[in-house]
Amino acid sequence: MSTTGRERLYLFDTTLRDGAQTNGVDFTLADKQAIARLLDDLGIDYVEGGYPGANPLDTEFFAEKPKLGHARFTAFGMTRRAGRSVSNDPGVAALLEARADAICFVAKASAYQVRVALETTNEENLASIRDSVTAAKAAGREVMLDCEHFFDGYKENADFALACARAAFEAGARWVVLCDTNGGTMPHEIEAIVGEVVKHVPGDRVGIHAHNDTEQAVANSLAAVRAGARQIQGTLNGLGERCGNANLCSLIPTLKLKTEFADRFEIAVSDQQLAGLMKVSRTLDDMLNRAPNRHAPYVGESAFVTKTGIHASAVLKDPHTYEHVLPESVGNRRKVLVSDQAGRSNVIAALERGGIPFSKSDPKLTRLVEELKEREAAGYAYESANASFELLARRTLGSVPDYFRVEQFDVNVEQRYNALGERVTVALAVVKVDVAGERLISAAEGNGPVNALDVALRKDLGKYQGYIDGLKLIDYRVRILNGGTEAVTRVLIESEDETGERWTTVGVSPNIIDASFQALMDSVFYKLVKSGAPG
Numbered sequence: 001m002s003t004t005g006r007e008r009l010y011l012f013d014t015t016l017r018d019g020a021q022t023n024g025v026d027f028t029l030a031d032k033q034a035i036a037r038l039l040d041d042l043g044i045d046y047v048e049g050g051y052p053g054a055n056p057l058d059t060e061f062f063a064e065k066p067k068l069g070h071a072r073f074t075a076f077g078m079t080r081r082a083g084r085s086v087s088n089d090p091g092v093a094a095l096l097e098a099r100a101d102a103i104c105f106v107a108k109a110s111a112y113q114v115r116v117a118l119e120t121t122n123e124e125n126l127a128s129i130r131d132s133v134t135a136a137k138a139a140g141r142e143v144m145l146d147c148e149h150f151f152d153g154y155k156e157n158a159d160f161a162l163a164c165a166r167a168a169f170e171a172g173a174r175w176v177v178l179c180d181t182n183g184g185t186m187p188h189e190i191e192a193i194v195g196e197v198v199k200h201v202p203g204d205r206v207g208i209h210a211h212n213d214t215e216q217a218v219a220n221s222l223a224a225v226r227a228g229a230r231q232i233q234g235t236l237n238g239l240g241e242r243c244g245n246a247n248l249c250s251l252i253p254t255l256k257l258k259t260e261f262a263d264r265f266e267i268a269v270s271d272q273q274l275a276g277l278m279k280v281s282r283t284l285d286d287m288l289n290r291a292p293n294r295h296a297p298y299v300g301e302s303a304f305v306t307k308t309g310i311h312a313s314a315v316l317k318d319p320h321t322y323e324h325v326l327p328e329s330v331g332n333r334r335k336v337l338v339s340d341q342a343g344r345s346n347v348i349a350a351l352e353r354g355g356i357p358f359s360k361s362d363p364k365l366t367r368l369v370e371e372l373k374e375r376e377a378a379g380y381a382y383e384s385a386n387a388s389f390e391l392l393a394r395r396t397l398g399s400v401p402d403y404f405r406v407e408q409f410d411v412n413v414e415q416r417y418n419a420l421g422e423r424v425t426v427a428l429a430v431v432k433v434d435v436a437g438e439r440l441i442s443a444a445e446g447n448g449p450v451n452a453l454d455v456a457l458r459k460d461l462g463k464y465q466g467y468i469d470g471l472k473l474i475d476y477r478v479r480i481l482n483g484g485t486e487a488v489t490r491v492l493i494e495s496e497d498e499t500g501e502r503w504t505t506v507g508v509s510p511n512i513i514d515a516s517f518q519a520l521m522d523s524v525f526y527k528l529v530k531s532g533a534p535g
């Protein structure tokens with residue numbers, strides 16, 4: 001019990017061990033060092049760094065202990081192998097040599113697994129647990145045991161599963177962690193089984209390690225806590241073998257913000273650390289070069305997005321109407337989108353966000369909503385194209401100058417052979433623009449027609465050239481809508497300027513070049529408006 005009268009819950013992160021078992025995830029040594037610090041800064045109690053002795057990377061990571069302020073650095077590995085003594089087992093030796101505060105052993109807790117996977121006896125498995133825990137204790141480490149396949153093992157032979165847990169506890173393990181290794185156990189089963197286990201091993205020595213194969217790893221972890229477990233293992237962004245582990249980015253806010261848990265339990269993550277959670281989640285995705293899950297609870301970009309008119313109108317009166325917690329509490333933010341589901345409230349919120357002057361009584365506002373819906377029906381997607389929406393709004397409300405007019409453009413794509421006899425495809429574009437009565441003609445080559453058009457358009461815009469010099473296109477996405485002969489093409493272009501600001505524009509047409517050109521034009525106009533270029 002802490003000074004606040006709440007029970008302490010311990011968080012154990014296994015991103016660097018079970019997370020490294022994720023298909024497609026490969027950490028470098030520098031990644032591991034950085035993630036360990038990130039987890040420590042977040043207030044995690046145990047950082048499992050990997051499996052020293054199993055591969056050179058993990059052995060190197062454990063050769064020098066990372067400097068962590070709060071977290072206990074933990075090494076993972078198997079209990080001694082059947083038929084060997086602890087002193088004669090190189091795997092256990094590597095664990096004992098590793099520079100770690102704690103050792104988390106893994107041992108089977110299922111009689112079926114012992115028979116089939118280890119091909120040994122239940123008695124030998126229990127002896128292996130006792131011997132390994134005893135040796136690590138004697139080496140001065142805090143010891144834990146991950147009881148692999150515990151829940152499946154319990155359903156098959158409860159006495160043996162419990163004997164494994166008790167053997168670790170009686171040999172001095174600080175934590176006995178019950179693993180739903182195959183991830184198929186339901187929350188009510190977890191709650192019932194953990195409720196039985198804590199009659200044999202005190203709850204404040206019991207942990208839960210849940211996999212997400214039925215999308216219930218978070219629910220299973222919470223069920224275990226309700227039944228008495230006091231350590232939760234999980235990973236950032238739910239990384240982990242197969243479908244992943246319990247997601248700490250969902251568990252931490254739930255434990256901190258939901259009264260059932262917040263009133264009873266205390267974790268080492270402060271409110272301030274919680275407010276950095278979205279950043280932590282993003283940092284991991286950036287390191288792994290993975291696109292963040294927009295729809296992730298709490299930390300996803302869409303977690304506090306409101307799209308429909310009825311919701312937006314209420315959220316603007318009081319966010320609590322459609323939000324279960326405040327977005328800022330986890331470092332996220334509220335966003336009201338404009339789309340075909342929008343009403344005046346969404347549009348007003350978007351205008352305010354873009355700093356676009358308007359009057360709520362202006363009839364042009366109603367026209368803007370109608371125009372938005374007509375264009376969305378034609379294929380535009382303003383929800384993803386913030387800059388095109390701003391231009392549409394400013395144009396409807398009458399505040400975008402006619403900076404320039406494109407009188408004509410031509411694009412040719414040619415296949416030829418170069419001097420080395422290699423086949424090359426080259427695109428050539430010519431653009432004629434009228435800038436304040438001055439006619440400018442630019443030509444450019446590109447590796448494709450859109451690239452050539454883009455380069456030609458931005459080559460010479462006369463007096464506006466200086467405003468667009470820092471503009472660059474960073475992403476180009478095409479989607480065919482409706483299909484068949486009626487198909488239209490939607491192009492989304494993402495741009496960036498010298499300030500680092502990014503924006504997205506949209507174009508729609510039956511012709512892909514025309515759709516791309518609309519999106520390019522919007523991007524250039526947006527940049528001119530944003531830069532305050534005079535009309």
Ligand SMILES: CC(=O)SCCNC(=O)CCNC(=O)[C@H](O)C(C)(C)COP(=O)(O)OP(=O)(O)OC[C@H]1O[C@@H](n2cnc3c(N)ncnc32)[C@H](O)[C@@H]1OP(=O)(O)O
Binds near residue numbers: 051055082108128241
């Ligand atoms: C549920 C989990 O996520 S557990 C963690 C799983 N993670 C990993 O396995 C990643 C790291 N593993 C490795 O690099 C390798 O498996 C090593 C280095 C640990 C072992 O490699 P190898 O010696 O080549 O053995 P291999 O991987 O083929 O098989 C595992 C062996 O350990 C035995 N074993 C498995 N679990 C345990 C255990 N908890 N305690 C003791 N022995 C065990 C198996 O019976 C098998 O023995 P066998 O070779 O006599 O059949």
Ligand SMILES: CC(=O)C(=O)O
Binds near residue numbers: 209
């Ligand atoms: C230990 C572990 O990762 C598991 O049982 O799932």
